[in-house]
Structures are given as C-alpha cells and as structure tokens.
Amino acid sequence: MTPEIDALIKFGINVLIIIIKIAVVLGVGLLHVAYATYFERKVIGHMQVRLGPMRVGPHGLLQPFADGLKLFFKEDILPDKADKPVFYLAPVIFMAAAMVNLSVIPFASNFVIANLNVGLLFVLAMAGIGVYGIFISGWASNSKYAFIGGLRSSAQVISYEIAMGLSLVGVMIMAGSLNLTDIVRAQQESIYGMYAIPQIVAFIVFTIAAVAETNRTPFDLPEAESELVAGYFTEYSGFRFALFFLGEYIAMFIMASMATVCFLGGWTLPWYITEVIPFINYVPGIVWFLMKVYAFIFFYYWIRATVPRYRYDQLMKIGWKILIPIALANILVTGLVKILI
Amino acid sequence: MIQKEAEKIFETRELNVNMGPQHPATHGVLRLVLDIDGETIVKVTPYVGYLHRGIEKLGESLSYFQALPLTDRMDYVSAMSNNIGYCIAVEKLLGIEAPERAKFIRTIVGEMSRIANHLLWLATHALDIGAMTVFLYCFREREWILDLYEMICGARLTVTYPRVGGVRNDVPQEFLESLWKFTDEFPSRILEYETLIDQNRIWLLRTKGIGVISAEEAVNWGMTGPTLRGSGVPYDIRKHMPYDAYDKVEFEVPIGTEGDTYDRYRCRMLEMRQSNKIIRQCIEKLPPGPVMADAPKFTLQPKDKMMPITHPIKGVAYFVDEKVCKGCGMCMRACPAKAITGEKKKPHKIDQALCLQCANCFVTCKFKSMKIVPGGKGLSDEKLAELAKASIPEDIVKAAEHLVAQFEFIKKGPKAPEGELYVATEVPKGELGFYFVSDGSGKPYRMRLRAPSFIHAGCLPRLCIGHLVADVIAAIGTIDIVLGECDR
Numbered sequence: 001m002t003p004e005i006d007a008l009i010k011f012g013i014n015v016l017i018i019i020i021k022i023a024v025v026l027g028v029g030l031l032h033v034a035y036a037t038y039f040e041r042k043v044i045g046h047m048q049v050r051l052g053p054m055r056v057g058p059h060g061l062l063q064p065f066a067d068g069l070k071l072f073f074k075e076d077i078l079p080d081k082a083d084k085p086v087f088y089l090a091p092v093i094f095m096a097a098a099m100v101n102l103s104v105i106p107f108a109s110n111f112v113i114a115n116l117n118v119g120l121l122f123v124l125a126m127a128g129i130g131v132y133g134i135f136i137s138g139w140a141s142n143s144k145y146a147f148i149g150g151l152r153s154s155a156q157v158i159s160y161e162i163a164m165g166l167s168l169v170g171v172m173i174m175a176g177s178l179n180l181t182d183i184v185r186a187q188q189e190s191i192y193g194m195y196a197i198p199q200i201v202a203f204i205v206f207t208i209a210a211v212a213e214t215n216r217t218p219f220d221l222p223e224a225e226s227e228l229v230a231g232y233f234t235e236y237s238g239f240r241f242a243l244f245f246l247g248e249y250i251a252m253f254i255m256a257s258m259a260t261v262c263f264l265g266g267w268t269l270p271w272y273i274t275e276v277i278p279f280i281n282y283v284p285g286i287v288w289f290l291m292k293v294y295a296f297i298f299f300y301y302w303i304r305a306t307v308p309r310y311r312y313d314q315l316m317k318i319g320w321k322i323l324i325p326i327a328l329a330n331i332l333v334t335g336l337v338k339i340l341i
Numbered sequence: 342m343i344q345k346e347a348e349k350i351f352e353t354r355e356l357n358v359n360m361g362p363q364h365p366a367t368h369g370v371l372r373l374v375l376d377i378d379g380e381t382i383v384k385v386t387p388y389v390g391y392l393h394r395g396i397e398k399l400g401e402s403l404s405y406f407q408a409l410p411l412t413d414r415m416d417y418v419s420a421m422s423n424n425i426g427y428c429i430a431v432e433k434l435l436g437i438e439a440p441e442r443a444k445f446i447r448t449i450v451g452e453m454s455r456i457a458n459h460l461l462w463l464a465t466h467a468l469d470i471g472a473m474t475v476f477l478y479c480f481r482e483r484e485w486i487l488d489l490y491e492m493i494c495g496a497r498l499t500v501t502y503p504r505v506g507g508v509r510n511d512v513p514q515e516f517l518e519s520l521w522k523f524t525d526e527f528p529s530r531i532l533e534y535e536t537l538i539d540q541n542r543i544w545l546l547r548t549k550g551i552g553v554i555s556a557e558e559a560v561n562w563g564m565t566g567p568t569l570r571g572s573g574v575p576y577d578i579r580k581h582m583p584y585d586a587y588d589k590v591e592f593e594v595p596i597g598t599e600g601d602t603y604d605r606y607r608c609r610m611l612e613m614r615q616s617n618k619i620i621r622q623c624i625e626k627l628p629p630g631p632v633m634a635d636a637p638k639f640t641l642q643p644k645d646k647m648m649p650i651t652h653p654i655k656g657v658a659y660f661v662d663e664k665v666c667k668g669c670g671m672c673m674r675a676c677p678a679k680a681i682t683g684e685k686k687k688p689h690k691i692d693q694a695l696c697l698q699c700a701n702c703f704v705t706c707k708f709k710s711m712k713i714v715p716g717g718k719g720l721s722d723e724k725l726a727e728l729a730k731a732s733i734p735e736d737i738v739k740a741a742e743h744l745v746a747q748f749e750f751i752k753k754g755p756k757a758p759e760g761e762l763y764v765a766t767e768v769p770k771g772e773l774g775f776y777f778v779s780d781g782s783g784k785p786y787r788m789r790l791r792a793p794s795f796i797h798a799g800c801l802p803r804l805c806i807g808h809l810v811a812d813v814i815a816a817i818g819t820i821d822i823v824l825g826e827c828d829r
Contacts, residue, residue, distance in 0.1 A: 048473070048476075148380075148810070229364065306474065306537065307541065308472040308538065308547060310546070311547060311809055311811045312380050314546055
C-alpha cells in the first residue's frame with residue numbers, strides 16, 4: 001500500500017466522519033427548533049395561566065410536526081410586484097447564515113464539525129450576513145410594512161452587533177484565543193471556572209445584545225406585530241415563512257450556545273463543583289452544554305412573557321449610549337488587569 | 342446650481358402607509374393613513390365607516406322597544422352600558438321611572454360592564470405595547486364577568502338585559518353570591534396586572550409623555566370619560582347628573598394631571614377599583630321589590646301580567662265574515678299554514694282542516710272581518726255557520742281584544758309625547774348620548790347617537806403627530822375606541 005492510497009483512505013474516513021457529524025448536528029438542530037417552539041409555547045402558556053398546546057399527541061407533544069406539515073403544504077404566495085429572484089433568495093440566506101454557525105459550536109470536548117481558529121469571528125460574521133437576508137426580504141417584498149421592518153431590523157442588528165462583538169473582546173483577551181474550543185478549555189483551567197464571573201459586565205451586555213440580535217422581545221421591533229403586522233416577513237407564506245422561522249430559532253440556539261461557550265464554560269463544569277461532587281465527572285459534557293443552552297433559552301422565553309416592547313429610538317439609545325460604552329469600558333479594564341497580572 | 346440638481350435627484354418624500362382597515366392593532370376596522378418621515382409621523386388621517394350599519398336610521402323604523410337590541414351592537418365590548426343608556430333615555434322621554442330594585446340592579450350590571458370594558462382595554466393596550474401576559478390575565482377576569490352575565494340573562498356579549506322601565510328579570514341569589522366573591526378577589530387581581538406593567542421601565546418609557554393633551558384642549562376636542570379625566574377634568578356624568586342608583590352610592594372620580602397615556606392608564610385602573618366599590622355597595626343596599634315599572638301603557642310587563650286571560654288558542658275556530666272582508670290579502674300572507682285562500686277584492690276563506698288556530702290572521706286583519714267562535718280543529722262549514730249564529734262567550738271576546746291590543750302595542754310602540762330630548766349616560770368609553778325627536782308616535786322621528794368612540798377617533802391626529810410609528814399604536818389604545826360604536 002502506497003502512502004498516497006493510505007492518505008486517500010484517511011482523507012475519505014475524515015470526510016465520512018465530518019458528514020456524519022454534519023448529519024447529526026443538522027438533524028438534532030432541526031429537531032431542536034421543532035421542540036424549541038413547543039417549549040416556548042408551553043413555558044409562555046404556563047406563565048400566562050393557560051396550558052399551551054394540548055391536542056396533538058399527549059400534552060401536545062406532536063404539535064411541532066403538525067405545524068411543520070401545515071407550513072409545508074400551505075400555498076406559497078408570491079406578491080405580484082415583488083422582486084422575484086431576491087424574494088426567493090432572502091429566506092435561504094437568512095436560514096443558511098444561521099445554520100452555518102452550527103459548524104463551529106463545540107457541543108462536547110471533541111465534537112465540533114469545523115475546529116476553526118477564528119470560530120468567534122466566524123459567528124459574528126455570519127450574524128452579519130444574516131442581516132442581508134432580513135434586509136433584502138424587506139426590500140424585495142415591495143410592501144411598506146416589510147420595508148420598514150427590514151430597515152428597522154438592519155439598523156438594530158448592526159448596532160447591537162457592535163455591542164455584542166465588543167462584549168466578547170473581554171473573553172478573547174482572557175482566553176487569548178478566538179477558537180471556541182480553546183476558549184472553553186481556558187475557562188476550565190482558570191480559577192473562576194467560567195468567564196461569567198470575571199466578565200460579568202460583558203456577560204450582561206452580551207445577553208442584552210443577544211436578545212436584540214435575534215429580534216426577540218423586548219427588542220422585537222422589526223416584527224412588532226402590533227405596528228408592522230409581521231415586519232420583514234409580512235409577505236412570506238408557507239415554507240418560505242417556515243425558513244425565516246427556522247432561521248430565527250436556530251439563531252436563538254446559536255446565541256444561547258455562544259453565551260454557554262464564551263461565558264458559562266461550555267461542556268465543562270467549574271472545578272469547585274467537580275471537587276465537591278466528584279462523581280459528577282461521569283456525566284457526559286453534552287448534557288451540561290445542553291442544560292446551559294436551555295437555561296439561556298428559557299431566559300429568552302421568560303423575558304418575552306414579562307416585558308413590553310421598546311420603541312425604536314429608545315432601542316437605539318440603549319444600544320449606542322449604554323451598551324457600547326459599557327462594553328468599551330469593560331475591554332479597557334480587562335486589558336489593564338491582564339497587563340498588570 | 343449643482344446643489345439644486347442634487348436636490349432634484351435626491352428629493353425625499355414622506356412614506357405613505359395605510360394602517361388598516363385590516364391591521365392587528367387598529368381595534369377593529371379603523372383605517373389610518375399615515376405619512377411618515379423616517380419613523381416620525383407627519384400626518385394622520387383616520388377613515389371611519391367600515392362598520393357602518395345604519396343604527397340611527399334603523400331606529401326610526403323600529404318602536405322604542407324594538408330598537409333596544411341595536412344598542413348592543415354598538416359598543417359590543419360593554420353592551421350592558423349601552424342598553425342602560427338607551428333605556429334611561431327612553432324612560433325620560435316617556436316620563437316613567439324604573440323601580441328602586443331595578444335601578445340598583447342596573448347600576449350593578451353597568452359597573453360590571455365598566456370593569457369588563459376596562460379589562461379588555463387594558464388587555465389590548467398592553468398587548469399593543471408588547472406586554473403579552475397582561476392580555477391573558479385580563480381575559481381571565483373578563484371571562485368571569487361574562488359568565489356572571491350568562492347567569493342573569495343567558496347571553497354573554499350582546500345581553501339586552503335592561504328594559505325600558507326596569508330590567509328583564511330579577512337577579513338570582515347565586516349571581517349575587519358569585520359577584521360578591523368576584524368583588525372580594527378583583528382588587529388583588531388588579532394588583533397582579535400592575536405588578537407587570539405599572540412600574541415597568543419600558544412601560545413608563547412607552548406611555549409617559551406620549552399623546553399629551555391639556556385639559557382645555559381635551560374639552561375643546563369633545564373628549565369625555567377617562568380619556569378626558571386623564572387630563573385632569575373631573576367630569577363624570579355619574580357624579581354630576583346622577584342616574585340609576587349612582588346618587589345613593591359613594592365613589593370617587595379619579596383624575597390625572599399630565600394628560601398623557603400613562604395618566605389615562607392610571608385613571609382607568611383606579612376607575613376599576615371604584616367600580617368594584619360601587620358594586621359592593623349596591624349588593625349591600627339592594628332593596629326588595631319589583632324590577633319593572635308599573636306603567637302598562639309604556640312598558641313591556643312581565644309575561645304573566647301581559648296575558649291575564651288564557652290565550653284563546655285551543656278550543657276556538659276562526660272564520661271570515663264575508664260581509665266585512667275586503668279581500669286585501671293581508672291574512673293570506675300572515676297565515677303560516679297557508680290555510681287561507683281567495684282572490685283579490687273577494688272574500689277569503691279559511692280551510693278549517695289546515696288551520697292551526699294561531700290567531701295570526703285575527704290580529705292582522707284591519708277590517709275586523711275575522712270572527713272567532715268556540716269550537717275546535719277541522720269543523721265543517723255548516724257547523725261553523727251554526728256556531729256563528731249563537732252568541733260568543735264573554736271571556737273569548739275579552740281575550741281576543743286583549744290579544745289585538747297587545748299586538749298593536751308591540752308593533753307600534755308606546756305613545757311618546759312630542760318633543761326633543763337629549764339624555765347622556767357615562768359609559769366606560771365616555772359620554773354616550775341619545776337624542777330623540779319624537780312626533781308622538783311609538784317610533785322616534787329621529788334617533789341620533791353621540792358616540793364617544795367617534796369623537797375620540799377624531800382626536801387621533803392631534804395625539805399622534807410628531808411622535809413615532811409605535812406611538813400611534815399607544816394612542817389608539819389610550820383613547821379606547823370600539824369601531825362598532827364609532828361607525829354605528
């Protein structure tokens with residue numbers, strides 16, 4: 001056997017492993033979206049003294065499939081004056097930009113599709129591309145509500161991206177890496193166990209910015225139904241609407257994963273917990289990862305059930321006048337501490 | 342030169358947005374045409390009339406009793422208050438007064454409808470501003486009130502429970518007990534809503550300083566109700582021109598100071614507490630007695646009073662007196678069994694085998710050609726002629742006369758004195774006025790409604806201009822309009 005063939009086989013095996021990983025992540029990701037909607041409806045339902053879905057399957061467990069089927073078979077309405085190719089393209093961009101992020105998230109100690117050394121930047125960049133999906137959907141629909149929604153959303157996402165990026169700089173300084181896996185390892189080795197403790201300010205800024213980034217209450221202005229009907233996807237129906245919906249929930253999952261990876265120690269537990277309860281080490285890391293992610297997602301839902309919506313100018317004020325200066329100050333302090341120690 | 346050309350190329354225009362008539366936040370079918378510069382409102386033009394059903398015109402062809410259900414369909418959120426307003430106006434016109442117990446019952450159900458209305462207002466207002474949970478909390482209590490309505494009259498939304506001269510029926514004891522329980526619990530439920538929004542930073546940001554209108558301007562715009570009181574004008578018809586039992590209960594009229602959306606919100610929240618207080622006092626003071634005024638000429642009496650003699654449906658037969666019958670065909674049309682036959686201008690004939698003895702032809706005939714004889718179903722003509730010769734028993738004649746009188750009374754309405762009259766009541770949304778021009782018949786010559794929603798909808802441009810798009814939603818919520826009432 002020549003070394004070339006050996007290398008080829010190795011390459012083939014690697015590709016196969018990656019494909020399997022992709023299939024697993026994609027399958028689990030989509031299933032997650034389906035049940036994230038169910039989870040949201042149940043959580044909010046119980047917070048609002050009602051039951052949530054109860055009819056399809058026991059406790060409405062099959063509701064997400066019923067919804068998916070319904071959306072799939074619905075008529076795909078194309079507005080007469082829409083810019084057709086762009087109209088078709090927008091949800092795909094939005095969804096793809098959200099899904100690509102799944103490839104760099106480390107779910108467990110060695111489970112990551114692409115171990116990029118600029119994973120953190122990649123996620124931010126993809127969030128930026130997602131805005132194109134929103135904006136051109138608003139533009140291509142040729143509807144005033146969608147147009148205003150698209151404009152609002154792009155302004156909002158761009159402003160809050162800055163705050164979010166800046167809040168993550170503190171984490172980068174402390175970990176000394178942009179690789180998400182390395183960031184988790186660095187947290188495990190540090191005395192804090194998770195960066196949420198030393199970087200508490202950045203964590204708060206990130207949490208707020210993440211809510212705005214995913215267009216959730218109280219920052220859901222782009223799709224504020226009481227003002228703009230449904231915002232940028234007003235004109236979308238059927239499966240194209242479902243793509244936006246999927247994209248949004250995946251983006252939410254990504255943001256929760258980012259918070260978990262950068263601030264909450266990813267799949268690891270802080271040493272002060274594992275020291276006290278040693279047998280907790282036998283629990284696989286993915287369990288901790290998912291628990292943290294779901295706690296964060298639950299927090300999203302909790303906010304949605306509790307607070308009213310901000311107005312557009314107030315939202316911008318918070319972004320530029322409060323969050324960005326705080327994030328900048330945090331970078332300064334983190335840098336100074338890093339130099340001094 | 343270059344600048345001018347550049348201006349020509351980059352000419353900016355306001356974006357013209359059509360908000361409604363189908364829009365999730367315009368509370369029905371209000372249509373607003375907004376001119377927006379960026380997100381700032383430059384111009385607002387409200388268009389109303391998408392729900393116009395001609396209630397005022399319909400009222401002219403219906404007797405004073407028959408027009409009552411129309412008022413349910415005006416402000417369907419608080420139908421009870423509209424009914425009460427109408428009944429009080431007609432009572433003033435006819436010069437009658439409801440008995441004490443009916444007055445108290447009306448006050449109770451009126452205040453219940455105020456609470457139900459304010460709950461729906463709070464629910465939708467909060468939902469529009471984004472507070473979703475308040476919406477469902479409010480509906481929980483509103484549902485309770487609607488169930489209580491169902492207990493007294495069987496209907497939940499369009500109740501038609503009050504009547505000219507009183508109320509339809511007395512309230513059952515279980516209703517009073519359940520209502521008492523409600524008033525016990527309700528103040529704590531209001532606190533629950535307030536926990537979510539009252540001190541919420543976002544809520545304050547969204548409502549304070551939005552849609553500010555000074556007291557003087559609010560009066561000039563014709564605002565009434567909590568929308569006016571939020572600006573600090575303590576005008577409440579319940580206090581200044583008391584009707585029903587409002588002069589016998591103690592309550593305060595909450596007012597605001599700033600005249601902004603938040604103050605109007607506070608006013609309504611306090612008003613709900615006052616309504617709760619009024620209901621409790623009314624239940625405590627509820628006097629015994631009848632619930633319908635004893636004025637048979639002007640009111641619909643209870644059914645047992647209306648029909649003192651047994652209705653002569655069974656054991657009689659009807660036949661046409663050929664000498665009197667003009668052959669107009671009215672009875673033919675009125676007969677449900679199609680038992681009457683005959684040509685025009687020739688005496689008609691009743692087929693006794695088909696006749697149901699329903700008396701429809703009897704009350705329809707203008708010429709009194711229908712004769713009534715004791716008998717039964719399916720008599721032969723000879724037998725009828727024989728019976729007709731004999732004198733008709735006294736009680737049957739009396740019953741027949743009563744039946745005709747009853748029919749005329751229902752159909753033509755109570756004889757109202759001639760003249761004009763304007764009566765206003767305080768419905769949850771403001772001052773609901775009924776203006777009648779009476780020509781002495783049983784139907785109004787002209788019925789005109791002063792609907793607070795219509796006047797408030799006219800204020801929208803004043804409240805919105807200069808604010809942002811999101812504030813239009815807050816402004817629509819704060820003036821509390823229902824388009825059924827606005828368009829009538």
